[in-house]
Amino acid sequence: MGPTTLLGPGDDAAVVAAPDGRVAVSTDVLVDGRHFRRDWCSAADVGHRAAAANLADIAAMGATPTALLVALCMPAELETSWAEGLADGLAAEAATVGASVVGGDMSASPTLTIAVTALGDLGGRAPVVRSGARPGDVLALAGRIGYAAAGLTVLTRGFRTPRLLVEAYRRPQVPYAAGPQAAVLGATAMIDVSDGLLADLGHVAKASGVAIDVRRDVFEVPRQMADAARALGVDPYTWILAGGEDHALAATFPPEVALPPEWRPIGLVTAGAGVTVDGGAYDGPRGWDHFR
Amino acid sequence: MGPTTLLGPGDDAAVVAAPDGRVAVSTDVLVDGRHFRRDWCSAADVGHRAAAANLADIAAMGATPTALLVALCMPAELETSWAEGLADGLAAEAATVGASVVGGDMSASPTLTIAVTALGDLGGRAPVVRSGARPGDVLALAGRIGYAAAGLTVLTRGFRTPRLLVEAYRRPQVPYAAGPQAAVLGATAMIDVSDGLLADLGHVAKASGVAIDVRRDVFEVPRQMADAARALGVDPYTWILAGGEDHALAATFPPEVALPPEWRPIGLVTAGAGVTVDGGAYDGPRGWDHFR
CATH class of the missing domain: 3.30.1330.10 (PurM-like, N-terminal domain)
Known part of the structure; x- marks a missing residue:
């Protein structure tokens, strides 16, 4: 105990x-x-x-x-x-x-x-809710993204490797410490990415009354994910942008906050509504509704 | 909220x-x-x-x-x-x-x-655990007992009345305020009676390393319960001593504590082990394991 x-x-x-x-x-x-x-x-x-x-x-x-x-x-x-x-x-x-x-x-x-x-x-801090994002804030991500969704696709297709992806699905590596860290840094909004990045950012955008744009080029596709994507005929960005269950944390920060390495900037908050990718509509699946 | x-x-x-x-x-x-x-x-x-x-x-x-x-x-x-x-x-x-x-x-x-x-x-009070009963303590009960079990038997046999009993099963009337009240009075042990009075007192006796004796004559059998017991051929004390789900509270108190009317004395804590009724073994069912 x-x-x-x-x-x-x-x-x-x-x-x-x-x-x-x-x-x-x-x-x-x-x-x-x-x-x-x-x-x-x-x-x-x-x-x-x-x-x-x-x-x-x-x-x-x-x-x-x-x-x-x-x-x-x-x-x-x-x-x-x-x-x-x-x-x-x-x-x-x-x-x-x-x-x-x-x-x-x-x-x-x-x-x-x-x-x-x-x-x-809460250790004396205000809870970081979904509704505090403001235009001009930087969107940042802590933790891996797309790995668990890729692992799930691998398992769904009847394979057991690459091990990195399958294990990511079985035991997500959650950046727990990044949550309180973000609160201390002054995060204006935060969410656990469980349903898919774009779907969960949609919750933040709606609760905050803002628009959020994600930059696709900031996401590196790791080698095992690229290999699996090629072998299975899947766009790896589907896993990254719409796959869930890595339990990455996404948070918004005022632009003057110096982000530590745990938090990678992945986009911007602007006035408006909805979530875009590289300034445009994303036409892939937006969220991950588990398997049926 | x-x-x-x-x-x-x-x-x-x-x-x-x-x-x-x-x-x-x-x-x-x-x-x-x-x-x-x-x-x-x-x-x-x-x-x-x-x-x-x-x-x-x-x-x-x-x-x-x-x-x-x-x-x-x-x-x-x-x-x-x-x-x-x-x-x-x-x-x-x-x-x-x-x-x-x-x-x-x-x-x-x-x-x-x-x-x-x-x-x-907890409002600044120590939690009242199951393990604090001591020989010499008075055992007391808050809330109704046997009503829900009687209502469940009535429903099991295909009846919908007496309403008092059936409603007691559907919506137990729990003496919530008696819990903090017992803590303030200095209760030495307390338990929610959910599995049956004797079964739950058995948990207290075991955790505390004491014996508990329950006096059967302190329990009044209300008229509707007596009527239902007669009609269904059930000993009403089976409902009272072994029936669960009224969520009465049972607690033990040092003998010097003046008990308010919410807490009826129903027995005594002594040195030893196990739960008895009127000083002897109880030969009916001891607990209530839901229906199957």
């Missing part, structure tokens, strides 16, 4: 430190066959992904994750070792940010379902 | 006030056909029950509920009005304690599943 766990599992409720006097809290649910497939991911992988999705939401507010809770619904025929693997993955991912799994509930169910709730501490 | 909601739904995470600097947090999941049946309960009823189960866990720590989050998995064929009814029930139950639904997630799923997380504030 991490230092923020004041009372762990086993009582009617857990008790978690909230030194800031406010708590950031978010919940996400994963359904078997919809948000993950057991033949593509180990139980521990699913635990990492479920934790990452929630911890990234906390980071995207500029907060530091403190705790996870898990509600697990499991078919009777699934081995208990699967639940143990899931718990291991959840705990390991939480531990990367100093958080712990402090509580949970379990039930039998015909459908394997994992609902995770994450708590976080 | 209540005064504890600093940032409501619509961003990556909500922000909830935690003036105490600690947050009590608990999660519970309800699965269609296992924890509820849609032909027995309206969507709003299910919302009330799901919220009550979680808010009672917070009260049982001596905390005041501040917020709920909901992860809803719903079959595509279920009308959206069902989800709206559920949301109404959740919000209405939360409002009875000044809490709000601050966030959530939704997914399609073959199995209707509702995972709720509740947050609460």
Whole structure:
């Protein structure tokens, strides 16, 4: 148990430190066959992904994750070792940010379902919401983008390599520390990129009442992604601009902020509405609606 | 939104006030056909029950509920009005304690599943855990007991009345305020009675390393319960001692504490182990494992 766990599992409720006097809290649910497939991911992988999705939401507010809770619904025929693997993955991912799994509930169910709730501490900072972007702000990105979507396409087509991409899908590498860092730097808006970059920037543009333009040439296509794209006949920018689940963080900053290397400038905020790429409409798919 | 909601739904995470600097947090999941049946309960009823189960866990720590989050998995064929009814029930139950639904997630799923997380504030008090009961303490109960179990038996047998019992099952009347009140009075242990009085007292006895004896004659059998018991051929004390889901609160208090009317003495804590009724073993069912 991490230092923020004041009372762990086993009582009617857990008790978690909230030194800031406010708590950031978010919940996400994963359904078997919809948000993950057991033949593509180990139980521990699913635990990492479920934790990452929630911890990234906390980071995207500029907060530091403190705790996870898990509600697990499991078919009777699934081995208990699967639940143990899931718990291991959840705990390991939480531990990367100093958080712990402090509580949970379990039930039998015909459908394997994992609902995770994450708590976080704002450390005295104002939460960075989606609605604060202003014309003139710089749009910047922390973390990898397109890798998980590429890995998912690879798996969907029946392949297991390139390993870099498949592992990126199974265990996203989330830039958790960049969230509080952005808040300290004075980010005006921030979002966890989970549905696809353009789709999630659309949420920021709408909430802030601004237009956002993304520069396509700032995104390097890594070699393995370029190879996979060629082999599978996919435009790699579809993964980068419209693929989700890397849990990169996108934030807007006033132009005078000196951005550290974690935050790469990828575009600009202007007056208007909507999201454009290189000043024009993007005609590929805009978001990632999981697989069906 | 209540005064504890600093940032409501619509961003990556909500922000909830935690003036105490600690947050009590608990999660519970309800699965269609296992924890509820849609032909027995309206969507709003299910919302009330799901919220009550979680808010009672917070009260049982001596905390005041501040917020709920909901992860809803719903079959595509279920009308959206069902989800709206559920949301109404959740919000209405939360409002009875000044809490709000601050966030959530939704997914399609073959199995209707509702995972709720509740947050609460301890108001400067130590959490009342299950492990603090000491020999000599008085065992006391707040809230109704046996009503929901009786209502469930009535519904299981195909009846819809007595209304008092059926409504108690559909919308439990939880003594939320009695939780923080017990903490202020100096309760040494407390638990939310959700699985059945004797089963839940067994958790307290085990965690505290004590024995607990319950006096059967302190429980009045209300007229409607006596009538239903006679008509259905059930011993009403099975509902009272082993039935769950009223979310009464059971707590232990040092003998010198003057108990207010909300807290009825129902037994004693002694040295030893296990739970007895009138000093002897109880030979009926001890707990309530939902319906199958």
